[in-house]
Amino acid sequence: MTKKIDEEALAEAYNRALALEKEGRVDEAVAAYHEVLAIDPEDHGGAAVRIASMGRGETPMKAPDAYVETLFDQHAExxxxxxxxxxxxxxxxxxxxxxxxxxxxxxxxxxxxxxxxxxxxxxxxxxxxxxxxxxxxxxxxxxxxxxxxxxxxxxxxxxxxxxxxxxxxxxxxxxxxxxxxxxxxxxxxxxxxxxxxxxxxxxxxxxxxxxxxxxxxxxxxxxxxxxxxxxxxxxxxxxxxxxxxxxxxxxxxxxxxxxxxxxxxxxxxxxxx
Incomplete structure (x- = not known):
């Protein structure tokens, strides 16, 4: 059974991570993206890819399916x-x-x-x-x-x-x-x-x-x-x-x-x- 995602906590962590990344505070941004992954293991927001783009962590073998599906569903129109x-x-x-x-x-x-x-x-x-x-x-x-x-x-x-x-x-x-x-x-x-x-x-x-x-x-x-x-x-x-x-x-x-x-x-x- 899929665990229900705390959408409010997810949004807060993700927005905080984005802000920290934009400010160049890489270590703090990576920590915040790990919080995102803990809340949403399927990674609809592509946190693992963002961590890798900052040169941290292991390079994923692919972008998460949930992220790719969400990204293109949102931008289809x-x-x-x-x-x-x-x-x-x-x-x-x-x-x-x-x-x-x-x-x-x-x-x-x-x-x-x-x-x-x-x-x-x-x-x-x-x-x-x-x-x-x-x-x-x-x-x-x-x-x-x-x-x-x-x-x-x-x-x-x-x-x-x-x-x-x-x-x-x-x-x-x-x-x-x-x-x-x-x-x-x-x-x-x-x-x-x-x-x-x-x-x-x-x-x-x-x-x-x-x-x-x-x-x-x-x-x-x-x-x-x-x-x-x-x-x-x-x-x-x-x-x-x-x-x-x-x-x-x-x-x-x-x-x-x-x-x-x-x-x-x-x-x-x-x-x-």
Missing amino acids: VFDDVLVEQLGYCVPLLVRQKLTDLGLGPFARLLDLGCGTGLTGGALRDMAEDITGIDISENMVEIAHEKDLYETLYVAEIIDFLDDNDDEPFDLVTATDVLPYLGALEPLFFGVADNLNAGGLFVFSSETLPDDIMAGRGFMVGPHQRFAHALSYLAERLAETGFSLVDVSDITVRMEEGAPIPGHLVVARRNPD
């Missing part, structure tokens, strides 16, 4: 406007351009992981006969459904879906703006490989940080509470999970506080069994 118009996000269009430039497609079956409101589905709609979308946020999926872009939509955590799915394999899997919520990528990459035809394509975006900040780490939580990945880590994990690199591009993923966020657009092919 304004998501397209904020992401595209305010933050300059155009990764789905970059995916389309890259596939076109490489002469890849059309595709019979496309799986859009972290489909959100359907930005990638819309960008690739005429390149695939059948598109399936997956997102952890029910509110996001409802908006995607209203756009009538997908043959099938699921509300699910993507790793769970990939592990449990027994539908026909796909020949293209996309994951745009998914990796910033994942640290360790083996579960995702293995799951994608299991759901791709041999020779099928996996296209995804990632964020990164300068080498002196990454300091040899494969992944870390950056200052905006999103995971950054080293290109060497991406390449190693793809090779280990049965993929060959087709193309890697340096991209600007989005703007944040007026500054471009650098990242990579990766096209990989699943090796034959």
Whole structure:
């Protein structure tokens, strides 16, 4: 039975932690975020990620599911406007351009992981006969459904879906703006490989940080509470999970506080069994 959360105590601790973090009082902020975690172990507010973003504690393997679901449920109605118009996000269009430039497609079956409101589905709609979308946020999926872009939509955590799915394999899997919520990528990459035809394509975006900040780490939580990945880590994990690199591009993923966020657009092919 799930323990009832003391919402008042949670709000007080979380707001206090945010204020301390903003003031640069890191030790006190970390202590307050630990109070938040004690009240809400499922971590709807992403306290563990915020602690890691301040360089304290262990780097989580992924952002908490409760946090990601809450974050996107809350922002679903304004998501397209904020992401595209305010933050300059155009990764789905970059995916389309890259596939076109490489002469890849059309595709019979496309799986859009972290489909959100359907930005990638819309960008690739005429390149695939059948598109399936997956997102952890029910509110996001409802908006995607209203756009009538997908043959099938699921509300699910993507790793769970990939592990449990027994539908026909796909020949293209996309994951745009998914990796910033994942640290360790083996579960995702293995799951994608299991759901791709041999020779099928996996296209995804990632964020990164300068080498002196990454300091040899494969992944870390950056200052905006999103995971950054080293290109060497991406390449190693793809090779280990049965993929060959087709193309890697340096991209600007989005703007944040007026500054471009650098990242990579990766096209990989699943090796034959």
